[in-house]
Amino acid sequence: MNQSIKMARIAYDALDEKMAEDIRVIKVDDVTVTTDYLVIANGSNPSQIHTLVDNVEEKLDKQGYVKKRTEGSKNASWILMDYGDLIVHIFSKEDRLFYDLERLWRDGIHVMRDDME
DSSP, X not given: OOHHHHHHHHHHHHHHHTTOEEEXXXXXXXXXXXXXXXXXXXXXXXXXXXXHHHHHHHHHHHTTOOOXXXXXXXXXXXXXXXXXXXXXXXXXXXXXXXXXXXHHTTTXXXXXXXXXX
């Protein structure tokens, strides 16, 4: 299993563990050179968004993956975590609907959790 899909799986599981809503993984390496996978999810309130961010960071850090940067503050309604080959977007429900990244990245391939083994 390559590094980027392993990172996507860890991020997915970290989000799922903390009850993120509507977790999506999109393979975009054929569409852009900036990253291989996007993981997109939303939380139901600011506290949950904060918890989701913390859990993703903890799980990826534990596996030795170093985050390049974070965009958005912990109290923001959209947090972007850049791990190079993986970018994780955690939204409020409203901002996720507004920005609709799934539509913007519609040329990517949606990956199911079971396909990340």
